[in-house]
Amino acid sequence: MDRNVLRGVLLAFLAYALFAVSDASVKLLKGSLPVYEVIFWGALMGFVILPLVRRPGERYADAFRARDWRLWFVRAGAAMTGSLGSVMAFTWLPMAEAFSILFLLPAFVTIFSVVFLREQVGWRRWAAVVMGFVGVLVVLRPGFREINPGHVGAFVGALSSAVTIVMLRALGQKEKRVSLYGAGLLGPLIGGFVLMLPSFVWPSAEQWLWLAGYGLLAAGGNALLMLASGLAPASLVAPPQYSQMIWALGFGYWLFHDRLDVPMLAGVLIIVAAGGFTFLREKERGPKGWRRAPLVHPQ
Template structure:
């Protein structure tokens, strides 16, 4: 592996570790602030890396501009749904369970790529999709355990993130990078602002610590991911996200005292295996749009 590519992969591992700590900060807010307010402050803090996102020649007001306004609005709506879904997942579920369901992302990307980008998918990738959904059934065990809003939020978060990735593939170089990134912040910012107003409560000092951990670390993770994507192809930058499961298990055990039973561990393993198969096939095929993309992470 070339030195720059190796550096890119290591930066990706660091980025996903930072994202995991950001997600743990969300869980530490469990029961103290509503999801809308958490998303609002997180999106607001996401603007701190705008100077790093902006390419030469792009203007800050391009955050609000787009070649295709309809797709820009769809990107903003998907970012809102994904942010709310992820926050709900981490505030309702054990971290490992939340990550497991969010890791269904590659399966959703495969399905949406076939439907909207007309990509050709072989039996191995379809098999990975089926395997991924089978893992979800093992984790959820419908009829044997209670399904709560966190489960719905995680699935919505995975689907919304997949919509975002497919849209980024489709848009390619047609949109300015600052515009694509801006839509991913404006949607959550304005949408959550409208929803949080009726029950708004100013955060306490302790809550601010966790909000800053959530928002600023998520922004830092995106910055690291952009650096990684500039050094290594997306097919090598994306798989390290599964290292988040190690962080989730660690935080879950030592910080949140989560309990995972055998079926849930099996389901998590199945979902991760399905995602790994998908990434291996993506790397081998390199389909249209699967190139270096500094905005591949759903945060």
């Protein structure tokens, strides 16, 4: 493997580690702040890496401009619902369980790519999609365990992230990168601000610590992911996302004392295997697939 490509892959692993710690920071809030307020502060802190996102010739004001406003607003809305869903997931669920549902992302991307981008998908990738949903059924075991808002949030997070990736594929050649990144921040920033007003609570010192962990570490992860994407193709930068499951299991055991039973672990393995197969198939397809994935974390 080329040295720069290897550096890119290693940076991707580090980026996803930061995302995992960011998600753990949400869980450490223990639902003590309204979800809308959490995503508002997280989005506000995301602006710290705007100088790194801006390419030469782009202006900061371009973060608030678009050529295709319709798809730009879809991107902003998906960022809002994705942030909302992921915060709900990590607030209510064990980290490993939340990640297992969020890892349906490749399956949803496959479905949306066929529906909206008219991409051709073979039976192997459809088999991976079915396999991913089977894994979720094993994890959830509907009818045998309670389904809570965290499960709904995780599904919404996965769906929204898939919409984000499809929108970025569609807009990648049309919009400036700073504009696409701005939409991803302005959606949760404005939506979170409006929705948090009726129940706004000024955070305590401890809550500020976890909010900073959530927002700043996610921003740092995005910065590293952009660096990684500049060194290695997205088809190699995306699969390290599954390393988050290792962090989730570790945090869940040592920090949150989560208990995962055998069926849940089996479902997690099925979902990870299905997503990993999808990434491999996309790599074989070349530039039409995950090589056109976003340069920033979709959630």
